[in-house]
Amino acid sequence: MLGGIFLTHLHSDHVVDLNNILVNGIYNGLQSVEKIPVWGPGNRNALPPLFGKGPAPSPISPANPTPGTKEMTELMVQLFATDLNDRIFDNRKPSPAQLWEGMDVPVPEKYLANPNGAPAPSMEPFTFFEDDRVKVSAILVNHAPVFPALAYRFDTDDGSVVFSGDTARCSNLIRLAQGADVLVHEVIDEDWVAQLFPEPRDEASEGLYQHLLQAHTLKTEVGPIAAEAGVGTLVLSHLVPVVQPESVWAACAKGFDGQLVVGRDLDVIDVGK
Numbered sequence: 001m002l003g004g005i006f007l008t009h010l011h012s013d014h015v016v017d018l019n020n021i022l023v024n025g026i027y028n029g030l031q032s033v034e035k036i037p038v039w040g041p042g043n044r045n046a047l048p049p050l051f052g053k054g055p056a057p058s059p060i061s062p063a064n065p066t067p068g069t070k071e072m073t074e075l076m077v078q079l080f081a082t083d084l085n086d087r088i089f090d091n092r093k094p095s096p097a098q099l100w101e102g103m104d105v106p107v108p109e110k111y112l113a114n115p116n117g118a119p120a121p122s123m124e125p126f127t128f129f130e131d132d133r134v135k136v137s138a139i140l141v142n143h144a145p146v147f148p149a150l151a152y153r154f155d156t157d158d159g160s161v162v163f164s165g166d167t168a169r170c171s172n173l174i175r176l177a178q179g180a181d182v183l184v185h186e187v188i189d190e191d192w193v194a195q196l197f198p199e200p201r202d203e204a205s206e207g208l209y210q211h212l213l214q215a216h217t218l219k220t221e222v223g224p225i226a227a228e229a230g231v232g233t234l235v236l237s238h239l240v241p242v243v244q245p246e247s248v249w250a251a252c253a254k255g256f257d258g259q260l261v262v263g264r265d266l267d268v269i270d271v272g273k
């Protein structure tokens with residue numbers, strides 16, 4: 001039963017399955033309680049800065065180069081209009097307008113003033129969704145030049161879970177995760193990055209090298225982050241690269257007394273009592 005979708009940021013590796021869930025899933029048996037909200041960051045409202053020297057490339061979709069979650073979801077419906085109309089007319093399926101709705105997480109305006117002002121401004125978590133089962137809060141994290149990039153906290157009567165999304169070490173995230181039962185946190189193996197991009201690096205490889213180290217959390221940092229947040233269980237997610245042996249990630253327990261889980265697809269993690 002699907003009650004909602006929460007996107008941390010709009011990098012393609014985090015949204016590529018959205019159509020699979022919404023169109024192929026719902027039209028092929030995936031159950032939902034009612035219309036499914038698809039929450040995520042709003043419009044960036046500015047292109048990222050150009051890395052390196054030389055003339056700027058032409059942006060994609062110059063009239064609106066950085067659509068947010070609500071716009072992206074609406075554009076996705078347009079993109080698949082041929083298929084969706086076929087289902088609505090020929091198969092008498094309900095319209096997407098009855099099935100799901102893109103929603104921009106309402107980050108307080110004052111924190112959105114400078115999309116290129118990394119790191120993300122220091123702030124308190126804010127709650128944007130609450131029903132009788134779950135309270136959902138968010139905070140900005142450091143995944144520059146991606147902005148807004150969000151982390152989420154889900155509080156229920158049975159326990160609490162925090163998802164870091166993609167982020168470098170971030171004090172906002174540690175604030176959001178205080179005392180949570182489970183922290184699902186991204187991690188990157190900095191030794192692998194150094195091997196992948198040996199010196200000397202050209203402009204393109206220097207750009208990617210810098211992005212990987214400055215926009216993600218190093219394996220030596222993630223254990224101390226979990227300890228500082230005081231969480232019970234740390235689940236490593238978004239392992240970069242995923243092919244590393246288990247021993248590389250097991251080392252992330254250093255500095256953390258709780259339970260460490262090296263996350264794998266389709267894992268089920270217990271929460272609370």
Ligand SMILES: [Zn+2]
Nearest residue numbers: 009011143166
């Ligand atoms: Zn990302």
